[in-house]
Amino acid sequence: MVVLGLVLAGVAALLHVYIFWLESVAWTTPRARATFGTTEDEARHTRAMAYNQGFYNLFLAIAVVVGIVLVAAGSTGAGATAALVGTGSMLAAALVLLLSDRTKASAAIKQGTVPLLAVVALVIGLLAG
Template identity: 75%
Template sequence: MIVAGLVLAGLAAVLHVYIFWLESVVWTTRARAVFGTTEAEAAATREMAFNQGFYNLFLAIVTAIGIALHATGSDAAGAALVLAGTGSMLAAALVLLLSSPDKRGAAIKQGALPLLAVVALAVGLTL
């Protein structure tokens, strides 16, 4: 189960790097179609999206470092970082779901992999 959790965490990290790219790199161009924003809305929220994208990148980095630590034998530190990263991803998805029910689809997409990773790791670590 631990390996499955680490693979799921890795996929969640990749997804959050993609979200970083959308929010911080192509917010006013390609991301407009993904998020359904107008040119004016994208321009008005560019700085906020840029900053938010980096939060997603940092969560992916923490998760990736945790996976690398676990793979190199630092099981406790690795698991702690993976759970911190994926747990934060999951918490952010829950905040989105609860604060903006109309964005339920995005919250589920953002939170499904971290949820599965947290559950698999928790089960694997307790066995």
């Protein structure tokens, strides 16, 4: 179950790297504007905020990847901690999005489902092991 949790955590990390790319690199492009529902003018005015926010997503993904590497290297405690911090933060951010703006429920579900599954699988696997 730990392996399943780490695979799901890796998928969540990849998703958050993509979100980083959309927010920090491609924010004003038609693809990013369509994804986040912003106009060209809104994207231009919120570019600095999105750039910063994108890096938060990247850092969460890095924490997860570090956790996966540590578990693979035999440091299960430290690795699981890093993976759970990363995926738990991703899940918490999705919950904040959902609770702060119900119109963003679809985005919150997309952002939070895989981290939720990763957290559940990791915790069950760690408790069973």
